[in-house]
Every structure is written in C-alpha cells, then in structure tokens.
Amino acid sequence: MGLVIFYNTAFSTSEDITDVKSTFLINAGKELFFSKELSYDSQVACSSCHIPEKGFQDGYERALIRGKVLSRNTLSILNVNRYLNYFWDGRAVSLEKQIEGPLFQKIEIGSSKEIINKLVFSNTLLFNAFNLSKAENTQAFVISALKAYCIDVSTKTTRYNQFLDGNISFTNQELSGMELFFGKANCSNCHSLPNFTDGKFHKVNKYRRKIILQSPGNSTNVSDLKLGYDYGRGNVENGRDALFAFRTPSLFNVSITSPYMHDGSHRTLDEVIDYYNRGGDIKTGPLYRLGLTNKEKKQIISFLLTLSDSNYIKSQ
Ligand code: HEC
Ligand code: HEC
Structure with missing residues (x-):
C-alpha cells in the first residue's frame, strides 16, 4: 500500500x-x-x-x-x-x-x-x-x-493544471496525446473545455443489457425490484434522442475512477480507447472509426493521466 x-x-x-x-x-x-x-x-x-x-x-x-x-x-x-x-x-x-x-x-x-x-x-x-x-x-x-x-x-491539483499555469512541461508523449485528444480522436467534441464535459447527453456506451432496476422512493421490498433497461436521460426527458443517452462525464480523475461508464462496463482506459477507436458498438450513434495506431492510443492515455488529482494518486 x-x-x-x-x-x-x-x-x-x-x-x-x-x-x-x-x-x-x-x-x-x-x-x-x-x-x-x-x-x-x-x-x-x-x-x-x-x-x-x-x-x-x-x-x-x-x-x-x-x-x-x-x-x-x-x-x-x-x-x-x-x-x-x-x-x-x-x-x-x-x-x-x-x-x-x-x-x-x-x-x-x-x-x-x-x-x-x-x-x-x-x-x-x-x-x-x-x-x-x-x-x-x-x-x-x-x-x-x-x-x-x-x-x-473537488479536485484542484492536476499535472494538467500545473501545465496550464506554466509550472511544469509535458513529456512528448503527453503533448502528442493532447493533440490527438483535441484533433484526430475527436474526444473534445464532447469532453470539451474547460471541464472536459459539454454537460450534454449522448448515446455512446456499449451493448444494452437488462439490469435489476430499483424502484425509486422509499421501498426496500425485494419484489419491487424488476428487470429492465436503464434508459438514462430517457427517464427524465421525452424523445428518441434522450433514450439510452447519458451525461458526458468530466475526464478529471479518470485514472482513479475505474470501472468506467454509467454501468461500469469498461474496466480499463485501454478498453475505453479501443472501444472509441472501433467507432463504438451502436450503429446509429455519434461515434465513428478513428484509425488510431497503438502508439497513438498510448499517447492519449498518457494525456488522460495528467487529469488526475495528484493528492489521490498512490505512490508505489
Ligand atoms: C459523442 C460524444 C463523445 C465523444 C466523441 C467521446 N466521448 Fe467519452 N463519453 C461520452 C459519454 C456520453 C460518456 C458516458 C457514456 C455512458 O456511461 O453511457 C463518456 C464516457 C467516457 C469515459 C468514462 C469516464 C468515467 O468516469 O466513467 C472515458 C474515459 C471517455 N469517455 C473518454 C473519451 C475519449 C478518450 C474520447 C476520444 C477518443 C471520447 N471519450 C470521446 C461522450 C463522448
Ligand atoms: C449506495 C451507494 C451510495 C451512497 C450511500 C451514496 N451515494 Fe452518491 N452516488 C452513488 C451512485 C450510484 C451515484 C450515481 C447515481 C446515478 O447517476 O443515478 C451517485 C452520485 C452522487 C453525486 C453526483 C455526482 C455527479 O457527478 O453528478 C453526488 C454529489 C453524490 N452521489 C453525493 C452523495 C452524498 C452526499 C451521499 C450521502 C448523503 C451519497 N452520495 C450517498 C452511490 C451512493
């Protein structure tokens, strides 16, 4: 430890x-x-x-x-x-x-x-x-x-913020990752500045599986729990666009908040990047094939790691 x-x-x-x-x-x-x-x-x-x-x-x-x-x-x-x-x-x-x-x-x-x-x-x-x-x-x-x-x-200290303040410089790997994030990989289209979230809702995540849904309110009765889909924003708003859409999460602290996505369906950042690289699993969704090389995928991850709170990153 x-x-x-x-x-x-x-x-x-x-x-x-x-x-x-x-x-x-x-x-x-x-x-x-x-x-x-x-x-x-x-x-x-x-x-x-x-x-x-x-x-x-x-x-x-x-x-x-x-x-x-x-x-x-x-x-x-x-x-x-x-x-x-x-x-x-x-x-x-x-x-x-x-x-x-x-x-x-x-x-x-x-x-x-x-x-x-x-x-x-x-x-x-x-x-x-x-x-x-x-x-x-x-x-x-x-x-x-x-x-x-x-x-x-809430997080206030990250390598990224220190870089922005001009107190440290990024490695070449981190710089290339940042360029990809805001360019070819299109991440910043939704994970936009300054907080790496647009605050909007998108259909991005994997296959949809039925899960046990909790009945809202005060019930603890097990028979009130039923199997069904999590419609995400669709539970809050009408319309097709809201169905299965979830809020773009901020990417601050991604290195310490695995597993990822609203249902924890991706265990590692490698899995997440591979998923985006293949254009996701939803045919009608907003994602498309990115054509990233293995080297480029690693560069993006290096950049993502600069967004984590240095107070929470375990040493050794
Ligand atoms: C079309 C908008 C969009 C684009 C483009 C996009 N994301 Fe996301 N991202 C989201 C949404 C929405 C979620 C949450 C999805 C869910 O849980 O169903 C998410 C989740 C994530 C997560 C999980 C975070 C957590 O705390 O669970 C990571 C990491 C991530 N995105 C990284 C990236 C990277 C890296 C790229 C570029 C390769 C990218 N995203 C491109 C909208 C987008
Ligand atoms: C049983 C586990 C559990 C407990 C106990 C719990 N939370 Fe949470 N919390 C969650 C989950 C799961 C979510 C996401 C739920 C969702 O999106 O529907 C969440 C979401 C949140 C968020 C929203 C963060 C965001 O980015 O939107 C805040 C803030 C929060 N919880 C604070 C609290 C506080 C304060 C308490 C104590 C009063 C508390 N939670 C108790 C599991 C828990």
Whole structure:
C-alpha cells in the first residue's frame, strides 16, 4: 500500500458562495459524510459508496449496498464543482436536490427528519455548526453542510493544471496525446473545455443489457425490484434522442475512477480507447472509426493521466 494524502484545503474554487466555503460548515459536512448514524439502520454513510481511498467512488461496476446491486456506477464526488446538473442522467439540477436523493431514499441512506434531529442535537460539533449556520432547520443544514464538503474535496491539483499555469512541461508523449485528444480522436467534441464535459447527453456506451432496476422512493421490498433497461436521460426527458443517452462525464480523475461508464462496463482506459477507436458498438450513434495506431492510443492515455488529482494518486 502506498501513501495517499487526502484533504487538501489550501485551494478554493472561485464559484463557491461564502457560506459553502465556511470552515465550520465543511467540517460539519465531513462529520456527516462519514456518519452511519444518518441512516435508518445505522449501516450506511455517504462514504460507504464514496470511499476516499478509491477517489470517492467504490470500485464496483455498479454500486453495491446492503447486499443489493444498484442501477448505476458510483460517480466520484471529486468532480461535483464541474457540473451544472447531477447524476448520470442529469436529473438533479442543483447539488442540494442531488444530495436529497441518496440522503432520503431507503435504498441508500434512508434518513428522516427525526434521525437528522436526533443526530444534530446529540453531536456537539454538528449542533454548534447548526447554530452558526443560516439554515432554517436541521435538514437544510445537513444538506448545505454535505454540499460544502463535496465542493471542498473537488479536485484542484492536476499535472494538467500545473501545465496550464506554466509550472511544469509535458513529456512528448503527453503533448502528442493532447493533440490527438483535441484533433484526430475527436474526444473534445464532447469532453470539451474547460471541464472536459459539454454537460450534454449522448448515446455512446456499449451493448444494452437488462439490469435489476430499483424502484425509486422509499421501498426496500425485494419484489419491487424488476428487470429492465436503464434508459438514462430517457427517464427524465421525452424523445428518441434522450433514450439510452447519458451525461458526458468530466475526464478529471479518470485514472482513479475505474470501472468506467454509467454501468461500469469498461474496466480499463485501454478498453475505453479501443472501444472509441472501433467507432463504438451502436450503429446509429455519434461515434465513428478513428484509425488510431497503438502508439497513438498510448499517447492519449498518457494525456488522460495528467487529469488526475495528484493528492489521490498512490505512490508505489
Ligand atoms: C449506495 C451507494 C451510495 C451512497 C450511500 C451514496 N451515494 Fe452518491 N452516488 C452513488 C451512485 C450510484 C451515484 C450515481 C447515481 C446515478 O447517476 O443515478 C451517485 C452520485 C452522487 C453525486 C453526483 C455526482 C455527479 O457527478 O453528478 C453526488 C454529489 C453524490 N452521489 C453525493 C452523495 C452524498 C452526499 C451521499 C450521502 C448523503 C451519497 N452520495 C450517498 C452511490 C451512493
Ligand atoms: C459523442 C460524444 C463523445 C465523444 C466523441 C467521446 N466521448 Fe467519452 N463519453 C461520452 C459519454 C456520453 C460518456 C458516458 C457514456 C455512458 O456511461 O453511457 C463518456 C464516457 C467516457 C469515459 C468514462 C469516464 C468515467 O468516469 O466513467 C472515458 C474515459 C471517455 N469517455 C473518454 C473519451 C475519449 C478518450 C474520447 C476520444 C477518443 C471520447 N471519450 C470521446 C461522450 C463522448
């Protein structure tokens, strides 16, 4: 096991609002993020799926909790400052709305007003932070504290950013990879600057397989789980274009967030590049054959590796 350094609070992002940057709120958010007492059965915390050592995801193809496999691959929270809508299908338009999902759904944390009150009033750190905050009730406080923590841990340091700032130079391999990414390989058409995502939805991923779908809401009844397709954006919006389309993920931290895609169907970056190189598997999709040589594929991967948070890359 190598060395992993976690919380780097020396940097801050300019778009944060003052309250979100307050240290007391971030500390409360951290306490809550790791607290299993938030859940109805004291078994599950946000950190059960968003594991710091695994780049704030879980390493599973699809999330696994209380012995059940959920519908989708766990997104890392290291990129939350880079999106305007949240989840693989963009169904939450604010981070607050996003956090409400896992917090109150029985299949994830399954918290409630009563559980939250009990926790906040019995924990000095949380109680003091609640009093300092402008939140009108404990639920609103918990959501804004979790939001503050998620934004605080977002990635700020990468080789790519250091390169942009003129502090380091790229190797020839990384430079060629960057040129391919923005040129011949057409990646930047969707993974566009500055965040390597256009925030839009595309039909890119592999074959479609039926999976066990979770019933939304508060049911934990196994008989409510049924087999079906994940329609992605099609669950949120009408029209053919939305069916099976998923949000373009930011490519920051790709070296630490495998397996890839909304269903974790690609295990390695080599697999992903091969997939794009053959023009994908969907005949009517937006991808086409790229004609990349093996050398060029390696160059693209070298460039992709510069996008990962240096605080999370394990040494040795
Ligand atoms: C059971 C595992 C699990 C738990 C527990 C969990 N999450 Fe998640 N989280 C996921 C999965 C899976 C997704 C992607 C779901 C989707 O797209 O439908 C996700 C998505 C997210 C996102 C969206 C990121 C993006 O790029 O859009 C954020 C933020 C997040 N979770 C924060 C939290 C917080 C805060 C908690 C605790 C209140 C939490 N999660 C608890 C599995 C989990
Ligand atoms: C037509 C738009 C489009 C193009 C072009 C494109 N991507 Fe993607 N990319 C997406 C979408 C959408 C997803 C998520 C698909 C899904 O989960 O169903 C994705 C997923 C990925 C992932 C998985 C990330 C994760 O965290 O799971 C990687 C890596 C990736 N793309 C790299 C690339 C590279 C490298 C190229 C160029 C060779 C490229 N993409 C070209 C839209 C695109």
